[in-house]
Amino acid sequence: MSYTIEGATGIWEIVCGLEVHAQVISRSKLFSGAATDFGSAPNTQVSFVDAAFPGMLPVLNEECVAQAVRTGLGLNAQINLTSRFDRKNYFYADLPSGYQISQFAHPIVGRGEVEIELADGSTRQIGVTRLHLEQDAGKSLHDQDPARSFIDFNRCGVALMEIVSEPDIRTPEEAGAYLRKLRTVLRYLGTCDGNMDEGSMRADVNVSVRHAGEAFRTRCEVKNVNSIRFVMLAIEAEARRQVEVWESGGEVVQETRLFDPARQATRSMRSKEDAHDYRYFPDPDLLPLVLDQGWVEGLRAGLPELPDAKRARFVRDYKLPAYDAGVLVAEQSTADFFETVARGRDARLAANWITGDFFAALNRTGRTIETSPVPAGDLGALLDLLGDGTINGRIAKEVFEAMVETGAAPGEIVERRGLRQVTDTGAIDAAVDAVLAANPDKLAEYRGGKDKLFGFFVGQVMKAMEGKGNPGLVNEALRGRLAS
Amino acid sequence: MLTDLTITAAAGALRRGDFTARELTQAHVDAVAALNPRLNAFITVTSERALEQAEAADAALAAGEAGVLAGIPLAIKDLFCTAGVRTTAGSRILEHFVPPYESSVTANLLRDGAVFLGKANLDEFAMGSSNMTSAFGRVENPWKRVGDAEAMLVPGGSSGGSAAAVAARLVMGATGTDTGGSIRQPAAFCGLAGIKPTYGRCSRWGVVAFASSLDQPGPFARTVGDCALLLGSMAGFDAKDSTSVDLAVPDFAAACRRGVAGLRIGVPREYRADAMPEAMERLWRQGLQWLRDAGAAIVDVSLPHTKYGLATYYIVAPAEASSNLARYDGVRFGRREDGHDLTELYERTRAAGFGAEVQRRIMIGTYVLSAGYYDAYYLRAQKVRALILRDFTEAFGQVDALLTPTAPTAAFAQGEKMDDPIAMYLNDVFTVPASMAGVPAMSVPGGLDAQGLPLGLQVIGRPYDEETVFAVSQVIEDAAGFSAMPAIRAGVAA
Amino acid sequence: MSLDPATVRRIAKLARIRVEAGDVGRLQGELNDILGWIETLSEVDVSGVAPLTGGAQIVLRLRADEVTDGGMAEAVLANAPDRVGAFFTVPKVVE
Ligand SMILES: [Mg+2]
């Protein structure tokens, strides 16, 4: 699918790469024993290490390393058995030590890739350049006081994975698909909760534009975009701005910009325009990080089945259409829910119910799969009642709505409300006779060749039987009587 | 006099009940009161705390639960954070900083019953070789040139206050830190024994950082054996310091009694500086003879990159310092100068808070790490550092330890070498290579120069082999019979 | 490589140390003396030499992921030159 911007001087294409900062799920910080919980009272999750007091030293958290390796494995990436921590030096209010400990020259994870699926069903590989571990900064509050900014170091030192993509992205849609897929993989792995609202996943967007076939032009970095939708909008806005600059005879200058969602435009971030010279050098308080191949293999063995593999298996083993399989694996919990329902049942029927009525009910009630009023076992039991002919499809929908409303089991609802379908041919014949007797004119029209009226008679019979008639038997009885 | 005792002797006497820890501490408290106003060896004196600690030591001694250093009065270089006691690093920027935590090394000493008389003066952020850069004033070396009571000599640096306090008998021992010679050079200038252990032997946790890859705590005392006792307490694995080595602490005091029979001692030919004073030259030869007499074999070795040690040091140390000192920004602790915006606050705070030498080194360090210069300076220095380490590794393939002078000269007078930073830096020419290589090195007093000032010999050992360093140093101490005392000391009105 | 006054000012800016205009010349001289002296390193043949970063010849130890620290906002704030409640403060930062 091509996406281009038509300018006065021709067709422009977007070149985009993403730097995603993903907060590592760990109990304590990357280099200190302080907690990582979100939303705690200011400066309560701060150790003297985090606040960079004199003489304090970093000690690396093993779980954060394991999480980075798991993520690398999940991205089919190169795991670097030797990596190193460097200091990135700059002064800022939210950076107590005056340097961020990061991995610059030797990241823990090298090249990998992410497969994205697009709306037209096509797939693309987006290259991952590297993943490295680094510390998060603290938080500044600028709106509490007319003259001062307030600083809270709770987040300072929390482990981040910076995941840098190749400039392989060509459309806002691809950027969205990449971020969604990355988030899915991180959640499957349990290495990041992917929550962009709470800032545990943030994206820096590098954008440039060019005419097809040209070399890369100057790029700008749009910092800290905090939702997938805004990323897509920011790319579009920034690309349009750059096209305008180039076409008006100007020159795009490499700079850091911010996206303003209200104006749907980017603006220059002047505070970051000081000459950048980070003076990276190896952190002398730390030593090279050397991993054991066996340890890495142990982590590999413990990885869950990842979305791509799961989707392929769903298509193969459950004979699902690729699109449905893709929807079901988007969240681990949905996939698990599906497998519980599908086990020993008609899998396609299970998939249809989940992506149809079930998702609609969650949406309507504002619930998630974890808080669903209908557990997987109950949905399975409903499909069983449908499968063994206890209820028909129409009643099943009614039962399902009752399940959503009351949380009761389907068998109980069917019994309590007397919803078993009627398979007694005597009762069905009687209903058919009554309907035909009550509609002599329609019967005559039918006999006169108006075949379409067959549906009308089915409807009337079902209505007379309060919807509980076995549809097959009703059809059969009607066909028999109308033919005679 | 109680203040003339060694730690070893005092520890025995306390256990026999010859005197109490309180009496021993009081004698030193009195000495501090009498002489510190002149020497300025302490930035902060904690006499009351010391007397309380002494009483606790007496209780422990009486209960038979006393640690090896119970009741021993020490000075703590004011670079070690001490819980509840102001820690300045010799800088205005930390003038009022009171750490809420205790450094691992001082915690070890407290665990063993030591008594802290106060925080010893030092060059600002340990950057200096004269103790002239302290924001809290210069320290006077208690030694005097013969016939010259006027000239005030420097105690060396950066641990100058520690060295002066031990030499003048204000305390029985002291902690120091050594980044390029900051224990060994002041030990030599003040007629003391002092050891920089192997990098990683003593924890750096809670020690204000100067150059992280070089900084290493160590002790000062008046004898090699006392240093062994102190280091035995200070050293040890610390999980809070990622560069701390997980090795058992050997019995250093036992190592002092090993002798040198059968050992091979190397003489690095590159340490024969042209301008070395005759007395220093003679003492070095004498030291080698003492070791030969005690059964060691003397072997000529080469450390070909010695002459590049100092230049390497003056890239690596300022580079690390420029980053380590970025945290002194006036926001979370320490001095703040107001500014109308954040940048102005930083710039004014750091200009007012740091002295000239610290500012100079931060700027050199900033420059050698900056874009376009990193490869030419910092990366190249790291490679030369690798060559310096290789020199030592190869030498230690042939010999068990090295013997060199500690410093090119004896203590100089305050005011000398002050206007030329490089002349000052040359003080560390013999001590810096061992720092760059991370190997243990000790200065031990060997004799006096023609002006009656102490001269030190440096014993350098293999990584983690402080035991051989102590053994060799003890033989030199025994042979030298160094018994000279500084002019200014407890009980002597100078 | 010798520093010009603009570079001295740029380094001072990077290091966040205020240098008065009248001090630039003095600093330039001092820094150039030191840099000229450390220039001797350029004569060492370092080809094929791996850089040595640290004094410790060991590999990095890792710690277990446990919460062992924090929960002491007062102690962390006790030395602050300025604070409001449980926050540190700086002059207002405009982004
Ligand atoms: Mg980045």
Ligand SMILES: [Zn+2]
């Ligand atoms: Zn980052």
